[in-house]
Every structure is written in C-alpha cells, then in structure tokens.
Amino acid sequence: MSPTCCHSIFTSSVGRKYIMAITGLMLSGFLLVHLIGNYLLLIDPALFNAYAHKLTTNPLIYGAEAILILIFLTHISLAIKLTLENRQARPQKYYVRKLSGRGATWASSTMPYTGILILIFLVLHLIHFKYGALYYATYDGVEMRDLHRLVIEFFQLPLHVAIYVATMVLTGFHLSHGFWSAFQSLGFDHPNYFGLIKKISLLYAIVIAVGYSFIPVWVYLSPYIAGGTH
C-alpha cells in the first residue's frame, strides 16, 4: 500500500468520488432489500410482523444499524461538503447559461436538492414507523410489534400517501443519475457494457420508485376496491 493511500482517498476530489460511489451503491443495495421486506406486508400481516420482529430482535441489528447510519452520514455529509466546494469554484455566475441537451439531465442537476428532500423524508420516516405508535400483536404466544397495523393506519391519510409517493419518485430520479454515476466514478467504461449499466440504472430507478410507491397507494385504495366487490 502506498503512503499516499488513505490520505489522498479521503481528501482528493477523485478519492471522494469513490467514497460517494461506494456509499451510494451500498445504500442502493439497502433500498432493494428494504423494498423486498416491504412486500411481505401485502402478502400476509403475520409474515410481515414476524419478519420485522426477527430483524429487530436479532442482536446483530445494532451493529448493522450502526453501519447503515455511518454509510448514510458519510454519503450525506460528504455530498454537502462537495456541493459547497463546487459552488465556490465559480464565484461569478454567467449572464446566460445554456445546457447542451446531451449532458446534464434534470436528475443530474438536482442531485443535491433531491438528496436533501430524501434526507428530510428519512427523518420523518423513522419518526413515523421505527419510533411510531406501539401496537402489539401475538402470534403463537409471541408478542411483537404490530407494524402492519401502523402502516395501514398511516396510509389512510391521502397526504401521507402523496408525500411518500412524491419522495419515491424523487428518489428514482436521484438513483437514475447516481447509480450509473457510481460506476463511472469507480472507473468502469467498457464500451460493450457501459450502455448496459445505463439501462440497468434506469430500470433500477423505476423499480425503486414504482415498487415503493405501489404499497401506500394499494393500502389506501384497497378498502375501496374490496368495498366495491361486496
């Protein structure tokens, strides 16, 4: 290992690119796992509650949560620092500035803003669910939190559904730039595979945005749908 290794990775523009890319990819992985867990909610309330119970009572959860928080904080704090630095790199603005149409996209140019909105959502999300109302259910003599009930109740309010869906769409935009961007930052540029990475990036963003949004919409609409069949 070279003597410049760790110092330059944490301080240089290129080194910090890697950190943004790696933490971003890790968070992308987390989002996917979280999404799969969420779908248990639609399959069976007991299964969803049992899954959440297993997850939160496992002693390893503290370590896993700590690592997750560290990844989030690294990604967010570094993003803020880099954005502020970037602002300073052009003190005098242009009188006219036109985008080429072949470079920046809405998603790429709003990364700091979508990022901040996702952060605000994240805090509310923890307050509403992790630290939300404590309902209990008992399955086979084991008492556990009834998170299913909490989720169902929460999404009876159209405003909650709207905010949730809007944030998931913004997250989709954030990911559509962030995902391929991470590969570029880590130095992938294979002529045969790079187009594929961009396609996967878009697909992944759509899966996350639509996948997450579907659940609250379904929860909100299902009484009406069920009511209609009676």
Next chain:
Amino acid sequence: MSSSKNMTLNLKVWRQKSKDAEGKMVDYQLKDVSPDSSFLEMMDQLNEELIAKGDDPVAFDHDCREGICGMCSLMINGRPHGPEDETTTCQLHMRKFSEGDTVVIEPFRARPFPVLRDLIIDRTALDTIMQAGGFVSVNTGNAAEASAVAICKCDSDLAMDAASCVGCGSCVAVCKNASAMLFVSAKVSQLALLPQGQVERRDRVLNMVKKMDELGFGNCTNEKECEAVCPKGIKITNIARLNREYMSAALF
C-alpha cells in the same frame, strides 16, 4: 461566395477594465456582418468600429485562428465556443447566426480562471497542472527509431484522441462545478496509454489531481456537459480512465 446578405447583430459583451475592476455587460449594435466571416473576424470588425469612435477595443484571446492552439475561448450565448459542435470560437462562422440575433459574449468563468481584461482570462492554472505531471522525462538526443517500440493501434488511437485536447478550458467553463476533470483526464490518458508514459505513470496522476484540487477547481459530478461542448470531442471515458489510474496509484 455566399448568397446570404450581411446582417445586423445585437451584441452583449462583458467589459472589464482590469483584473480587480468591476465588470458589466455592454450592448453594441454591429451592422453589416458578413455570414462568411468567422466569429473572431466579427469581433475584429466590432473593435475597428470602437477604435474609430475612440473607444477601447474589446480584449479577447486568440492565436492560430485555425482551431489548434486552444487560445480562443468565449462563452457565446451560454455555451463555450458557441453553438456549433466540435468547433472552436475561431472556427465558428457567422452564418450560424441570423439577422437581428442577440449574441451574448462572456469570458469563461471559474475561480482558477480570473478575468484579466474584458474577455481575456488567465488560464495559467491549466499549465500549472501540466507542470505537476503532464510530461515524460526522456534523455535528449536523436529521435528514437519510430518502430522500435511497438504500440497497439487500439492504444495509439485512444492516446491520439486524448492528445487532441487543446487545453482551451471549455470543459471547466461549462461545468456547473467548474471542474477540470476532462482536461486532466485527457492529459493523464494520452501518456498512460503509451509505453513512454509508464515510468512516471503513478506519480503523474497523483500529482496532477492534487494540483487540480489545490488550484480550486470544483469536483466532477458526472454531468457530461464537458463532453458535449468540447471542441475536440474528448470523451468522458477518459475521466473513467483517470478514476482507474488514480485508484491503482493511490491504493497500490
């Protein structure tokens, strides 16, 4: 001979007396601009009128006027080197504009590129980066036999593509972060791809990136505006290569 008629243009030009003076946009109407003239000839025409009136001519950079030196710059209607792809300002023709158009002309802007006067900026920062590692050290003497070192056509093509960077700074100018990544990546790539560049390969990338950061350029966020406006068509695959080069140099 072009059949189209000469036109009248409304110019908005950045005027600034000196490095520390306050600048402002100034309006000029320029009549009788030939569509066959180049953009810089149009600027010359403006300056002749200004001089005839006893005003200060607009200072702007240029040298070869044939698209190879990278000296011309100018942000034209919000795009470096104007509306035409892969074309420097000096190679841009006025036929790209129409009668009555408003043409906004500003200097390239970035913290490391201070405006010296009007449209002239100081791009020494790019040279400073080159001095930090954009070279190969070879013994002087007779030129080596050209075929003594065999180089794959695949690599020499990529190296030539990277080497076509003229160092004009339009990538910095267009980047919302004023990042110099495309420039540095081209300069790192052109040497990293060739055998002559191997000796200093590791130090080169570390030192050039370090210098780029020190000089106050921003951080690249992969928006690709640089690639879209580069007058020499330098691709961001060079930035990916720089990222790989840096990783192997910093870690191993």
